[in-house]
Amino acid sequence: MDLVLLVSPTKGQRWKEKEVIKYDRGTEQGEKKDISGPLPPSYSPSYVEAAWYSWWVKQGFFKPEFQRKIPHATPEIFSLCIPPPNVTGSLHLGHALTVAIEDSLVRWKRMLGQKVLWVPGSDHAGIATQAIVEKTLWKEQGLSRHDLGRDVFLETVWNWKNEKGDTIYHQLKSLGASLDWDRCCFTMDRNFSRAVAEAFIRLHEDGLLSRRKSLVSWSCALRSAISDIEVESRTLTGKTYLSVPGYQGKVPFGLLFSFAYPTEDGDDEIRVATTRPETMLGDTAVAVHPEDLRYQKFHGKKLRHPFSGMLIPVVTHNLVNPEFGTGAVKVTPAHSPVDFEMAQSLGLPMLSVIGENGAMTEASGDWIQGVQRFDAREKVISGLKERGLYRGDSEHSMHLPICSRSGDVIEHLLKSQWFVNCTTMAQKALEAVDSGCLKLTPSYHQKTWRNWLSNCSDWCVSRQLWWGHQIPAYCVTLAQPYQVDENEELWIAAHSETEARNKASVILGRPDEELHLRRGMSERLC
Known part of the structure; x- marks a missing residue:
């Protein structure tokens, strides 16, 4: 609905609804807009924006292949992916600003004759999506994911994603974003899941990713570890009553x-x-x-x-x-x-x-x-x-750690989890800026860069979820039961159990039939 502020010398200026002028020339979906008639007496976004987008898409203007049809084509290539918004909800102003900037860039590059690809997509948002579906299940049916079981619950999440996930794409189209929709991606697509697994395996084999017992930030409401950036610090100046998930009344802190x-x-x-x-x-x-x-x-x-x-x-x-x-x-x-x-x-x-x-x-x-x-x-x-x-x-007075996902008070628990060693990578990133190999613009962001990467702690990448990329790792023991120290377990990262078994057989020097492999079913990558 278009709104306008009436400017009047009298008191009490009021917002009032402006008449929305609809485009109703009968242009078919995908056909070029008929603009032969007179324009409306006043500007109306609904009228101006109508019918154009479907025609742009049908003509292939947003595809890199369209460059072959323009006379001023150049050999340069410009390609980028949209930062994938979470599939859980709607776009906000920050998304709109990012999309507007990127859309200006790709349209400019097309005008220069470059081959341009702008890839759309969305993120499966592991914790957020599972939490929303669980809340919906409980509200509508009084059931938990454990009541449904893993397979039925995952089917429910996929159905929810297919029903709700298109909302974001409709919003992007409403913004006029010149994305190549034939190359639309979702982070749980088969190829992307394999790429995630491959990255995990390479990091593990290079010694940059390992499983160990350490303290993690834990949300009791989500029953999962969360990353440091999902922890918000709330400052309390004294005794303060706060709502905590799972408690009837408010709990005193401070x-x-x-x-x-x-x-x-x-x-x-x-x-x-x-x-x-x-x-x-x-x-x-x-x-x-x-x-x-x-x-x-x-x-x-x-x-x-x-x-x-x-x-x-x-x-x-x-x-x-x-x-x-x-x-x-x-x-x-x-x-x-x-x-x-x-x-x-x-x-x-x-x-x-x-x-x-x-x-x-x-x-x-x-x-x-x-x-x-x-x-x-x-x-x-x-x-x-x-x-x-x-x-x-x-x-x-104190700083209380709060889970940004659930509003729960964070507990620090000693858990066996997967950690990426960030120390070496952070040092290389710092050296790249210090040497001038990587330039940050404006330069004052160098301070932020150093604050983020100095004294960098290892990154916990495992989550206790059913929805998301399953961790491609197998715990290997001998088939005959025996006690093993949790910190000395042999973990093999591989795309399949067969591949993991072959790797373990070589490492341990034991035949396949003597090995027992176990894969964690309730751990996913963040």
Whole structure:
């Protein structure tokens, strides 16, 4: 609907609908627009834009082959792909701006006589698409994907994609984007899936991609690991109530809780402060700064865990900030990136007490196993009070990690996942700019470039999904059952089980029939 602002010297200017003038000359789809008659008395986009696009497409103006028909053709080639928008929804203003810029470029290149190809397509958007279909299933039928089963659920997702996915293409055509629609692509097309698998296999064989156990950002609502760029940091200045998926009421955050760890003989204690008291069930040490005079008498001593009775050591580490809280910090390696780093350097055990679904695990103790994490917080605080070890709480400013996909509070979980080694690649990218081999325009973007690529961490590329590119990797063991350390498993990347079996046979020097191959069914590439 076209809108116009009426400019009037009187008060109370109002928007009102302008009459929409339709083009109704009877031009058939794909035929050239009849413009022989008089134009409307005022400009109407609906009238001007009507009928042209289908004729442009039918004439092949947007295809690179059309260059043969123009007299000023040159040998230059200009080709680009549209950044594929997610198939989950509609285009937004950012998409429209990008498309407008790219469309201006490709039309200009065609006018110069170059052979131009602009490829349209859409992204399967693994997490987003699965989440939308799951929500729709639950809302309309009261069913989860597990109720349907893998095959039926995937069929449902494909049906949803076929019904809803064309919306984006209709919008692109409405924008007049001069794309070659005969070459339209979808990131789950067979050829693209094979290309993704080939990239994975090459990275794995080059030692740039491997599976290992490490901390990942985990969304309990999605039951999946997510990338760092899908984590939003929300700043809280004090006690704040937030909605968390799976909880009836709002959950309070922005509080700092203090409690005491008694020494082994019970004649002294160390107070610690934390924003996550429920994770103390996974504590395997208490850390202090080596130069903090307040705690030097505790060096080498052990503390007794209030719930398990386990003795945990007092350790020293430079990562401890003496100014935070009491200057002594609980060390929960399986649920904190900083604690994980400390535990690796000090050889501390790692105890996972929160599960994939956000409930407390068996390792947290029978008395609290199965309780949801933020409900467990209250039980832990009550237990500390009963034991006379609770020292109070206070409002505390903090940065809370939130999943941008689900709105869930992120948990850091210790999981076996696939990681791409980004260190070498990031260094090469930095060197390319520093040497002038790669130029960024405007040049002030070099600072952003360095911020992104300096101190680059490895990239977790696996997701716990049913929809998406299945990871082309097989875990190989001997056919006879035996115990194997998860960190020492042999993983083979290959396009098929037969190819993986042949590779494994060569590596292990064992015949095919002695090998057992297992492929993860619930892991997909991001």
